[in-house]
Amino acid sequence: MCVLFLRQRNVFFQTVPIWFNKSYRLRTGTARKWDKYDEGESVSRPGKLYSTAIDIRNTVGNVPMEWYQDYPHIGYNLDGKKIFKPIRNKDELDEFLDKMENPDYWRTVHDKTTASDIRLTDEQVDLVHRLQKGQFGDVNFNEYEPSVDFFTNEVMIHPVTNRPQDKRSFIPSLIEKEKVSKLVHAIKMGWIKPRKPKETTPQYYDLWAKEDPNAILGRHKMHVPAPKMRLPGHEESYNPPPEYLLTEEERLVWEQQDAEDRKLPFLPQKHSCLRAVPAFSRFIHERFERCLDLYLCPRQRKMRVNVNPEDLIPKLPKPKDLQPFPTTMSLVYRGHTSLVRSISASPTGQWLVSGSDDFTVRFWEVNTGRCMKTLEVGGAVKSVAWNPNPAVCLVAVCFESTVLLLNPSLGDRLVVSSTDQLITSYEPPEEDKEQAVTWALSEGPEHNKGHRLTLTHPKAVKQVVWHGKGDYLSSVMPDNSSNLQVLIHQVSKRRTQNPFRKSKGLVQCVSFHPLRPYFFVATQRYVRIYNLIKQELTKKLMTNCKWISSMAIHPGGDNLICGSYDCRLAWFDLDLSTKPYKMLRHHKKALRGVAFHRNYPLFASGADDGSVIVCHGMVYNDLLQNPLIVPVKVLKGHQITHDLGVLDVTFHPTQPWVFSSGADATIRLFT
């Protein structure tokens, strides 16, 4: 017999509060049957709290009360009469008001089965408290009564039963005997041996006694042995030299760094004696990390480049051996007030002409730096070109849409007068052809200023170039959409022709071949070479540049250099390939001008970084030998104004001198 306690307090509150009285106790198995508790007994008890009047027990049994949701009643009482729900249900507000106002609210429970509120009496509350504490419901129940053993532990003299013992309990077993004799026999015969104690210590022997080279697996050739641990440096010493200890700031930086970023994985420390050295707290960690490295890290053989950096520098001939070349800035021609776009030297080398954005053309004496003449023209001068024929004294100047042929009247009188004669001796042909430009002869004050011929173009002209013989002249009018970009003029016959039927792109610059009847046209990315006699395209050079700025042709005619706005200079060997023989990236900024020397194996390039780089560019007559290109001098002097440095470079026709014009409104001579 035992006593069970209802610990399911919720159930208890919801359903049973009515029948509790002082001596309430449940018997075994009644936990589930308490519904059928004999009502009469409790009712008939004297001194009951509740009279029979409130005997409204619901007889529906243990069914969910939701089933009666839609009905006015909630069940049936003992007499089979309906139990009606209260007329008005309490809503939240009522509940709340009740909670606030009713002092007995805490001891009121709701009976679902009868849908009524019941106020617990003091005894009931007391009972609930006791049950909550885990005490017995009955106050008088003594839980510590002395226990009484059912069976005694003492051995009694009389047996429990009177049955006599079996015979088999005192006769040895035959089956066992058989088994034992079998085992004995097996032991005698040596079939069964005592169990050997297991060897726990490993046995070592000469594993490599027979080293068979053939037994080595092929995979050993592929095996990459793990790299050894790094050997410790001075800083790991327990007593390092003072310079290896970290200063306070370094220590702070070390502490704030991530473990991976740290240069040293530990803090160097100094201990005065060996006795003071503590254990290294990360010892096991480091060993474990090494283990992880050994079996989790991919291994790779890395070729360490072990080169002397000096060996990487190419062995070039010494610049000293490649003299002469310009080395120092000797003259500065000042006078222009705006950037000097273009310069050109006379074929004798005595004069220099420059065109600037301040609407003037100036003529200089090369040796003295004196400005001989200044001519005002009606626009920013884009390009000037001195006629290369020494017997003619003519300068082509282009500004806006005009090309002006000037006779500067400098130098030999005879030449000057013969030039004038040459121009005046022109006889207009019988049949007048319609031409792209209008030729006009200058007269009066303009003639006195030096103007000789004016060629009015339909569009703005960017560049003028003379042919080597000095009779032909080409002008460039960059325009992407039309075929009228390049014109070739013949001065003696005052004739103009448009060599191209189709536009192949924005023309940057043009040039004549110095010896043969070829014509070079540079568009943004390509240089096309046309044969003027056959009137066909001979070659197309891929420059690998983004935007060509300038072009120069070697006096031999077989080599060409192109400067580009993306800082490169491409050297083409026309016999070799249509791709550059060499790309030079010497300048830091866009190249503006390139030039070849007429006699010496020199070429120069000027760029926006304000420097002129002179290179030795030797071309050999032997076709098998490639040109030799050696930079020999970096000339500096121009100031950078408005992000522009050197705008044009040109060589002296006879001396190894180079002129450069810059955005700082100066022209400089390097000798």
Next chain:
Amino acid sequence: MGGLQKKKYERGSATNYITRNKARKKLQLSLADFRRLCILKGIYPHEPKHKKKVNKGSTAPRTFYLLKDIRFLLHEPIVRKFREYKVFVRKLRKAYGKAEWTGVERLRDNKPGYKLDHIIKERYPTFIDALRDIDDALSMCFLFSTFARTGKCHVQTITLCRRLTVEWMNYVVTSRSLRKVFLSIKGIYYQAEVLGQLITWLVPYQFAHDHPTDVDYRVMATFTEMYTTLFGFINFRLYQTLNLVYPPKLDSKAESELKAEHEEDYAMDSESYLEKLSALSASLARVVATAEEEENQLDHFPTEGEDLENMQAREKEQKEQEAQKRLFEGLKFFLNREVPRESLAFILRCFGAEVSWDKSLCIGGTYEVTDETITHQIVDRPDMDKQYINRYYIQPQWVFDSVNAKMRLPVEDYFLGTTLPPHLSPFVEEKDGDYVPPEKLKLMALQRGENPVQEEEEDDDDEEEEEEDEEEEEEEELTEEKNLKKMEDKRAQGKTLAVKVTPGKVKPWETGSAGNKVRLEQEEKAEEKRLAIMMMKKKEKYLYDKIMFGKKRTTREVNKLTAKRKAHEDASKAQKKQKKAKKQ
């Protein structure tokens, strides 16, 4: 057109690699077992060249193994043992669950085990291969032998590690192959040259370990399992090369001497024997009793030119080594109880000294403190009460520094209670351009046999010279203009000193013709170099820039160290002066 469409990832590199999970499935192993197998067989992942191709177009981070490696693992007998073990564990659990104790016992008796001999042979087909790879094994075994015999791993493993390390130390002592030692903050580094292989290992200081929680001891234990097997075989072979008995036995003479004392302190005979061995004070028994070690003389062959030089160099080296081996021969050391006994006894015995210690410290001490013939006593305490006149009381660093210097250093710096000179790493080999601490320079001078005792002033001069040298090195790195400026300054200084003209009046480029020439020449050279660099190819330029960057960084570091040193010395000098002033 025509033909079958080629499918992606069915040829080429995608088929050469296998991900870890697939490999695991192919081998039918759990991840832990797969890891164990990889550790034992020395299989490591590979990094494919084109990760995306191998990963079948995905860029998810995965570990790849070579398919060949995994195929190689497929027919490894140990894999079967792993599976058997898994079954064994299952059965055991079941037996426990059913409380079948006899069954448990039976299962325990038949616990499947495996041997790693064949794996060792396969991984290291020759003895030299094995010896090359022993660094990690040594460090690991030394670490495990210091573990407490509780919890973290099997007690057998710890005792086995201890046994193997003791055997190793005995071998190194007998073969006298120790070369370098270094006291670091992590532990003590040793380097020995065994059969021509340089072997370095690290031993932690003797303290109880604070076992970290984020370390997987199973991985470490697997490594140790492999290492102990390897290590045992190597020890066996090494003992064989020296004609020693393996497992090591003490010399019969030494044994009888040791037998008398302390026998009763140890419960087990085997335990006391290991202790005696680890005391390192007695020599080992040999298989064939040879009178003395034969000196291996280099045979002389008739040689010419470079070979002759090489030969001479080798002979010299050999001689030096022989000398180093006998570094402490004839000296008698006594170790005080506060110094690390094992490491010091090991080192001193390696170089032929006699060592003893207090009887209560460890078994195997052969003489007492009171012995009058003791030459050195190693002490690591500020002061001693009772001192003998006829012996040096030195700090332990002397032993380490002497070994690294390959000569007996003067003992004055290491006396009882003096501030020790810095302890330098013997593993650093300075190339030109690297920072060399002044102590090392002094040591090198000592080794060359120069006057060891120098005035302090001279030292200072030396240092200044060094600094100048370094400055010159810097100059090379500096740009040309700076270079010129410095030169000008220097020359200007020289002028002012010699002629006594007020600076500013004399323009160096007007006066000094010789200097001018030099300057011009230098300028020219620098320009030439600059122009040549312009002509470099893109690839080479990149490499060149990288190398130069690295060089600059090293010089920067060197400068920093020099500056720090200088600052430190200035500070210490100032302190000294202050003290002097106070005294006066």
